[in-house]
Amino acid sequence: MVELMFVGRSSSLRVIYSGVRGYSSANEKVVGFIGLGNMGAHQATNLIKKGHKVVVYDISQDNVNKLREKGADVAASPSDIAKRADVIVTMLPASAHVKSVYCGDNGIFKSIKPGTLLLDSSTIDPQTARDVADIAAKHNATMLDCPVSGGTGGAEAGTLTFMVGGKDADFARAKPYLEAMGKNIVHCGDIGTGQAAKVCNNLVLGISMVGVSEAMNLGVKLGIDPKKLAGIFNTSSARCWSSEVYNPCPGVLENSPASRGYTGGFGSALMNKDLGLAVDSAKSIGEPLPLGTTAHQFYTMMVQKGLGQKDFSAAYEFLQKTKN
Amino acid sequence: MVELMFVGRSSSLRVIYSGVRGYSSANEKVVGFIGLGNMGAHQATNLIKKGHKVVVYDISQDNVNKLREKGADVAASPSDIAKRADVIVTMLPASAHVKSVYCGDNGIFKSIKPGTLLLDSSTIDPQTARDVADIAAKHNATMLDCPVSGGTGGAEAGTLTFMVGGKDADFARAKPYLEAMGKNIVHCGDIGTGQAAKVCNNLVLGISMVGVSEAMNLGVKLGIDPKKLAGIFNTSSARCWSSEVYNPCPGVLENSPASRGYTGGFGSALMNKDLGLAVDSAKSIGEPLPLGTTAHQFYTMMVQKGLGQKDFSAAYEFLQKTKN
């Protein structure tokens, strides 16, 4: 039974932070963090750097050890985190993991303290976010969905965008913690709308990436120089992030994944997962998604054909003729 | 009035031409213009304004009369234009009209003079562009494909973008005439690449508009404020012209077609036609177009259901539930 009584952050620390953030008071909160993968490890590290007392849990002992070295306390289970923390951040791969970490036998809800603030920055479907938040409410705790964009680079630099769903007052409570991990904290609406915004953003992204890939491929095959074609797109009505910042045709942008063999970046399997969330969400409320489902099938085929670990701009490569 | 300083044509050639035409002085080129619709009328007017001697033809006598009042000479047929002009600009609805105006019984090729410069600014498929250019070459004439973007507003203001396919030297010859009608003159490559660039640009545009419509519709139905959702898109990886400049959700942008009942703008039937060109082009060379064909079918359904004359951003409206 760990009884964490943080009375006072060292004044020197407080001075430094209050200069930066200005939100630290005499009450020191313990922040639990569950899910120390590529994203979560950076987020937890940033919380520590900003002066938060952090206690972590992950199924991988390696991941845990790395955070311990950076100053984190270590918990034995999500339930143990719940006993010790006032605020808990979770960063998990998919809905099933979120359900398990919150509702499982050794889950958060087993030992949660009334008043705990739960910040789930996993990318999951909005309905699961609402369901888990409902259970949290029954425990007199508050859960917000806070999925991110910005990738591992943004996680490391602390420049993530958080899309947050929850009530105004709860958003105000959550904001200081999110600001320790990100730069752009957007309040999207009620619980679930953070996930919805993330899902909708990536829906457009997945569609436009395949669209740009089709058009770049067609244009090049019709004899246009790819850089010239991208230039036309970027100064005209085809302009989009997928063409301008992340063009899928090798050689158009020097630093794009396309120009380094589609390594790094955001994997096709992850885009397939996110488009799957959009398909689920639309189906659950009976809304049509003709291009979204086609793009989802496209990424499913890419994964089937062994391109799941390549960057999602490998859509361009998948359109190419196979040499026999 | 005429400010043409045409250097580098042999005087003997000039003599021959003036002998054939009869009414041209030594340094004056006659510009023929065929197709005086919403776009063409403005383009021909701008040529006149810039001091060119212009002779026009259109199947509509009304359209012809309007240009006559602005100082154009009038020809009796495309063939008659060919007899009188050194440069001919055509602006026609579709491939069939281009074939007919160039190759028909009273078409341009019936009377074309050697050395004539042919500038087709219609939007047609690249293959037809190449085919007609081949026939032109047999008549010792030169044809370039010069489709435009910028709409009727750009046509009137003389700020159109021209995407030009043709050889370097021919592009140099064409440029002064195109600059009289547009602002941004892009040389895309060999003959046909102007059309290809236009087709590819509108392919991305048509896809991203349906994609943004699906995502805006989904997000709003999931409870996100549309302006907030568009704001997230526009500062993130969903950013694109269709969201930022032309958002299809009513009320997001004050001056978008969506905010005035999808009137004005670029009609769904025209987008359907342009996506059809992309489908044709891709099929002719065996390249896949999974999202492009789905978007094309979407616009075909919109036209079927009576939305052909509405702006193409009415894709958003077409996704809505019909009240019964």
Next chain:
Amino acid sequence: MVELMFVGRSSSLRVIYSGVRGYSSANEKVVGFIGLGNMGAHQATNLIKKGHKVVVYDISQDNVNKLREKGADVAASPSDIAKRADVIVTMLPASAHVKSVYCGDNGIFKSIKPGTLLLDSSTIDPQTARDVADIAAKHNATMLDCPVSGGTGGAEAGTLTFMVGGKDADFARAKPYLEAMGKNIVHCGDIGTGQAAKVCNNLVLGISMVGVSEAMNLGVKLGIDPKKLAGIFNTSSARCWSSEVYNPCPGVLENSPASRGYTGGFGSALMNKDLGLAVDSAKSIGEPLPLGTTAHQFYTMMVQKGLGQKDFSAAYEFLQKTKN
């Protein structure tokens, strides 16, 4: 061959059940039936007609009363059914209802007796079928998925086809009860495969109906007499149930839903639901479904546009041009 004469429940029988449970030598089992809708009411009636002692539950008192008049006992809740029945048949609209009736506060599992045989003839996703069967196993009960085809006509006539998932021995136990309601009892494999077979059958059906509709529409618009075109299909490689038995073009078949304004038959909203199950199942195991998802979107659009209550062959009508 089994001639069941259920006259009440004898206490000796109850003793046998509690002691041995297994398969009563006295041949007297109580059959519970939950879900007395268009299908279930006929199924329960047929069980009574074949001499089974039947106890029923439905949320609609009207539905319950109709069965009471036919000789059914009435239970107060699914839990009450579970207390009284040895075999329970459920026929419910969707996965959510199945979960609730089995696992809810007053659900079957609250009072289930060891050895109970559970036959779910709802059409739901295979994963939910497996999940509920797993819970049943923890209660020492056995659940089989037994979705049907044959429609309300087959339900009334007792000629349904049952697609059954479960172990060989359990299938043998279930068969006599299913034969009281249907004619063709197919053992598909382990638990979940009955649902999978149903889902896959309707996946082909939904796709071929839209495909036949597209082709009939195209052919008629190209000038072919619809009966002649259907005749060609039906004697050639386009032959399929959707063309031969259920042709979607009005007038081709005298007794098809198409020839009576798409009334009766199998509603578009139900086909939309079944294709949704296929989409879910495929997504859950990462298998592609390019035509299945497109057909699903097509039916989603039909429902959106107010055609959900029309027969699913109204796909043909949905392809028609709207008169303006």
Next chain:
Amino acid sequence: MVELMFVGRSSSLRVIYSGVRGYSSANEKVVGFIGLGNMGAHQATNLIKKGHKVVVYDISQDNVNKLREKGADVAASPSDIAKRADVIVTMLPASAHVKSVYCGDNGIFKSIKPGTLLLDSSTIDPQTARDVADIAAKHNATMLDCPVSGGTGGAEAGTLTFMVGGKDADFARAKPYLEAMGKNIVHCGDIGTGQAAKVCNNLVLGISMVGVSEAMNLGVKLGIDPKKLAGIFNTSSARCWSSEVYNPCPGVLENSPASRGYTGGFGSALMNKDLGLAVDSAKSIGEPLPLGTTAHQFYTMMVQKGLGQKDFSAAYEFLQKTKN
């Protein structure tokens, strides 16, 4: 010039023909045949076997020699055929070849005799069929579109189905020649409807094959035995030629292409071509084809990925996960 050597037809038959046709003085007609590929060689052979005087042309000298050995006369060009024949059958790969053989420099129309009956059994788009028939009419000749189904087996056995477009009287003239090559001669309507019927038939076929492939793949992955699943389809509403006669899952049918590595049969590249004709036809009249275009894209991808020469039921294989 005319070399009528009509041997071996019963005189009574000859009387009937002369009664119907009335063109030939000697009652002997020369049949020209152009296009001696896998299909055409068998068709021409059958015409010879039935006693027709046949004169042939093909770009391959090998193909020509084989027919010479079987008793055919040889012509130097399509134009030469036109000089010598009263009836001309063409069997060519695609629209471009038809245009060239009929309208080219040494084409049929260069030397065609008034009254010539032209029977094009190529599979091309209905519009090209109508266009060429219009030109034929200007030469006082009559053209009918007569595409076939039945494959090379049917061509060899003389059991092809002919789908014929043309006027009643012209159909009556054509029928005897078609009956020499096929068994089932279907009059579909006016010129172009033969092609339209073929295109629509193969549209359903292409869609149902991908649909059955998706459903067989899904069911097998969900644990159902493929033969059992096919059995369910074939006795239920999923029944179709693609499942029953030509099941794409290896092992389900002993003699299907699927059970011999997708060799033989009807190549994916040919199905891709035929679906392309459907896409063209639908687009030309503004009719939607949502599943047809998706199926077309699917086959285009198969061709891209090197499966073009495999039987079109390799759609099943293309859905499989690639082993890495």
